[in-house]
Amino acid sequence: MPAGLTLTDEPLLLAEAKLAAPRQRAAIVRRPRLEQALERGADAPLTLVAAPPGYGKTTAVRAWSATSETALAWVTLDAGDNEPARFWTYVATAVDRMRNGLGRRALHRLRSHGLAIEVAIDEIMNAIADYRRAFTLVLDDLQTVTDHDCMVSLEYAIERLPVNARLIVLTRVDPALELARLRARGALTEVRASDLAFTAAEVRELLVDRAHLEFDDEQIGILLRRTEGWPAAVCLAALWLGTVEDRDRAVLEFGGDNRYVAEYLSHEVLSALDSDHRSFLLRAAVLGSFTAELCDAVLGRSDSAALLSHLEESNLFVLSLERREWFRVHALFAEFASARLALAEPTEPQIIHRRAAEWLRSEGLVVEAVQHAAAARDHEFVAEILSEDHLLLLRNGRSGTILRWARTLPDDVLREHPDVAVAAATAALLVGRLTYERRRYLLLADSRTSTHPDRIGSYVECVASMVRAAAIDRGVDEAVAQGYRAVELARREVDASLVVALAALARALYFRGDLEQAWNAASSAADHPDVSHRVPGYAVARATLAVIAVDCGRLSTARGHAEGARAVVGRISSSRSWLGAVVAEAVGSLMLAEGDLAGAERELGFAERLVGDDIATVEHAWLLVRLADARRRRGRLDDAERTLRRALEELAELGDSGDVPGLASGVAAELEHARREASGGEILELPTDAEIAVLRLLTTELSTREIGRQLFLSPNTVRSHVRAIYRKLGVGSRRDAVARAEAAGLLDERDHPGDRCELG
Amino acid sequence: MGELTGHSFPRMRIVYERGNTVLVGPVRDQAELTGLLQRFSDLGLSILSVTTVDDPPGR
Numbered sequence: 001m002p003a004g005l006t007l008t009d010e011p012l013l014l015a016e017a018k019l020a021a022p023r024q025r026a027a028i029v030r031r032p033r034l035e036q037a038l039e040r041g042a043d044a045p046l047t048l049v050a051a052p053p054g055y056g057k058t059t060a061v062r063a064w065s066a067t068s069e070t071a072l073a074w075v076t077l078d079a080g081d082n083e084p085a086r087f088w089t090y091v092a093t094a095v096d097r098m099r100n101g102l103g104r105r106a107l108h109r110l111r112s113h114g115l116a117i118e119v120a121i122d123e124i125m126n127a128i129a130d131y132r133r134a135f136t137l138v139l140d141d142l143q144t145v146t147d148h149d150c151m152v153s154l155e156y157a158i159e160r161l162p163v164n165a166r167l168i169v170l171t172r173v174d175p176a177l178e179l180a181r182l183r184a185r186g187a188l189t190e191v192r193a194s195d196l197a198f199t200a201a202e203v204r205e206l207l208v209d210r211a212h213l214e215f216d217d218e219q220i221g222i223l224l225r226r227t228e229g230w231p232a233a234v235c236l237a238a239l240w241l242g243t244v245e246d247r248d249r250a251v252l253e254f255g256g257d258n259r260y261v262a263e264y265l266s267h268e269v270l271s272a273l274d275s276d277h278r279s280f281l282l283r284a285a286v287l288g289s290f291t292a293e294l295c296d297a298v299l300g301r302s303d304s305a306a307l308l309s310h311l312e313e314s315n316l317f318v319l320s321l322e323r324r325e326w327f328r329v330h331a332l333f334a335e336f337a338s339a340r341l342a343l344a345e346p347t348e349p350q351i352i353h354r355r356a357a358e359w360l361r362s363e364g365l366v367v368e369a370v371q372h373a374a375a376a377r378d379h380e381f382v383a384e385i386l387s388e389d390h391l392l393l394l395r396n397g398r399s400g401t402i403l404r405w406a407r408t409l410p411d412d413v414l415r416e417h418p419d420v421a422v423a424a425a426t427a428a429l430l431v432g433r434l435t436y437e438r439r440r441y442l443l444l445a446d447s448r449t450s451t452h453p454d455r456i457g458s459y460v461e462c463v464a465s466m467v468r469a470a471a472i473d474r475g476v477d478e479a480v481a482q483g484y485r486a487v488e489l490a491r492r493e494v495d496a497s498l499v500v501a502l503a504a505l506a507r508a509l510y511f512r513g514d515l516e517q518a519w520n521a522a523s524s525a526a527d528h529p530d531v532s533h534r535v536p537g538y539a540v541a542r543a544t545l546a547v548i549a550v551d552c553g554r555l556s557t558a559r560g561h562a563e564g565a566r567a568v569v570g571r572i573s574s575s576r577s578w579l580g581a582v583v584a585e586a587v588g589s590l591m592l593a594e595g596d597l598a599g600a601e602r603e604l605g606f607a608e609r610l611v612g613d614d615i616a617t618v619e620h621a622w623l624l625v626r627l628a629d630a631r632r633r634r635g636r637l638d639d640a641e642r643t644l645r646r647a648l649e650e651l652a653e654l655g656d657s658g659d660v661p662g663l664a665s666g667v668a669a670e671l672e673h674a675r676r677e678a679s680g681g682e683i684l685e686l687p688t689d690a691e692i693a694v695l696r697l698l699t700t701e702l703s704t705r706e707i708g709r710q711l712f713l714s715p716n717t718v719r720s721h722v723r724a725i726y727r728k729l730g731v732g733s734r735r736d737a738v739a740r741a742e743a744a745g746l747l748d749e750r751d752h753p754g755d756r757c758e759l760g
Numbered sequence: 761m762g763e764l765t766g767h768s769f770p771r772m773r774i775v776y777e778r779g780n781t782v783l784v785g786p787v788r789d790q791a792e793l794t795g796l797l798q799r800f801s802d803l804g805l806s807i808l809s810v811t812t813v814d815d816p817p818g819r
Binding site: 050051052146148171172173174175176180192193194 | 789798799
């Protein structure tokens with residue numbers, strides 16, 4: 001296989017080890033009660049196995065699966081799966097391996113519509129349903145996935161699991177899923193640390209029956225107490241005690257020792273190994289997962305296969321996987337081993353990573369290679385991979401991956417690879433709320449030192465201009481100029497970027513108030529024949545068409561475009577990104593025009609939160625103005641005023657903000673008008689004494705709850721009084737209620753200052 | 761602290777005390793505790809302290 005840099009149109013290779021279930025270990029303690037617990041969960045869609053490392057979660061589930069008549073798809077997750085596109089690609093691939101072609105449609109969706117994740121998930125669920133027989137999907141190490149979009153997508157999937165399927169999740173930490181709701185519905189089974197911990201009987205079976213160590217009940221009690229039943233500790237203890245001379249004394253010393261039990265025992269067991277084995281194990285731990293061949297290449301040996309086999313038999317540190325001779329080191333052990341090696345031989349880990357990266361790359365295992373290259377700080381390698389594959393990654397919604405790798409690169413490497421810098425800037429734009437980081441990448445691209453041929457130069461300039469136009473970093477007029485530049489370069493030389501360049505130009509023109517030109521640019525983008533491959537640009541174009549149509553009063557046209565943008569972006573995968581904000585802006589603006597004020601406030605508020613970070617931007621200010629308008633129309637004048645004030649503060653920090661200050665003035669004028677109406681109007685009905693008591697306290701800063709405390713009323717009662725007050729005074733806000741009441745003299749001192757208000 | 765919706769943390773009782781928010785409730789084990797702390801962090805809440813109120817039996 002040639003040096004493994006992928007071509008832009010081929011799918012990125014996957015890490016094999018992540019798709020391999022651990023091999024069934026021969027000599028383990030049978031734990032029928034755990035198998036029963038897992039079997040009992042067969043009717044519930046989700047089984048949660050949650051416990052810290054070393055509790056035997058993987059072992060238990062694997063052992064159960066061997067006794068159960070179920071097809072088993074296993075995915076071991078890691079930090080790189082914090083992106084729905086990658087997460088579900090692994091799941092779809094695992095499903096595909098159950099029966100050839102089963103995951104094909106889902107994989108196709110993920111490759112071509114990398115953003116609308118729910119579509120791919122639907123395909124996976126359909127495929128599983130088609131499989132008909134019992135199907136178990138296991139997700140191991142879920143604690144590594146914390147991304148909100150991934151969790152939302154997982155919940156979506158759980159709701160749609162077919163009848164023949166169940167999901168078993170192994171994690172060290174309770175995941176951010178709606179567990180309470182699932183529990184209440186009986187859709188959740190749990191297996192927790194207290195279930196997985198060894199009982200005295202199980203400890204006896206392990207030590208006495210299996211390891212043939214003669215211990216009495218009291219000694220077993222000591223061991224159980226010291227380890228607290230933590231399986232990793234118990235198993236290590238068994239290994240260790242098998243090597244000592246005076247076992248009785250060892251048990252007593254162990255029982256009286258206060259050091260951290262896992263480290264203590266790992267140290268003991270490692271010390272008991274012969275030095276060659278120990279050296280091998282410590283170094284293999286750095287590799288994480290590996291094959292015998294990889295070990296041989298990295299450690300300069302030829303006997304890794306035999307050694308791994310032996311180690312796997314005789315201790316718990318090494319596990320083999322059911323895929324092409326892959327092995328993995330147990331997570332808990334890997335921690336201690338790495339620390340120990342780094343202490344003893346500080347330069348070793350980096351050398352190991354470097355050699356691993358080289359070997360993996362030569363085998364075409366690109367994804368694994370990059371991880372080791374990053375760990376080895378082999379920046380050139382990482383930059384090369386990004387240079388080759390960033391278009392594919394961006395198209396497939398893998399901006400997070402791009403950023404993760406780009407962040408490991410120092411400035412001078414980025415200057416030498418300006419195409420990587422602009423790809424990272426694009427990724428930062430799409431993810432959102434990374435203004436500072438995005439600008440940094442653009443500046444590095446500007447100061448590029450690469451001596452690449454002109455083609456790269458045009459590409460870099462085109463993308464940099466596009467990002468600047470879309471983000472409006474230096475004022476609206478400048479953004480428009482950048483947009484035209486991007487389009488010109490795209491038309492001449494960089495065809496792949498034309499759609500997104502036109503979309504960025506359209507947005508900049510819109511913020512300048514040039515609606516007709518914005519419309520033309522966005523239409524050109526949306527009508528381009530290649531749009532199915534240019535999803536981010538297409539989404540932005542349609543969202544821009546939607547907001548322009550709203551401003552021109554063409555609501556049904558706007559609706560078509562807003563729905564189009566939403567369909568392409570999907571609800572799940574961009575719920576936390578800039579693209580999600582762009583769609584929400586369009587949908588919210590449409591709702592505002594259609595009179596769905598609650599919906600408008602929700603969507604615009606959502607967009608505002610997705611776009612706002614510490615740095616003032618034109619887009620955020622615009623959103624605040626729109627949001628203020630929605631709140632004003634809902635009669636929430638206080639909130640509208642607060643929101644508008646924030647917008648004005650932000651605009652004061654910005655230079656050229658195009659059309660936005662004008663829009664802000666318009667909303668301010670409407671707000672003034674509304675306030676005047678509120679305080680100058682007629683009182684419809686006189687409030688009761690109880691209501692006036694509440695009204696008096698509305699003049700203060702007290703909250704509903706505090707007002708209730710003062711008047712000995714429940715918050716609900718206070719709220720219904722407030723509603724009545726608003727109705728009777730014909731107002732919509734606290735401030736207006738006070739203004740109108742004061743104007744009408746309702747709050748003047750009464751004749752009976754000692755009166756107590758009526759309760760209720 | 762703002763509108764912390766009760767159903768984000770269904771097993772916790774929410775008490776307001778001297779300007780801080782206190783959540784009181786049963787936590788079974790480390791996995792659940794770490795999950796809760798992660799949730800707080802995701803919501804942007806600052807954790808001031810974590811204290812055991814009652815010792816559960818047997819541990």
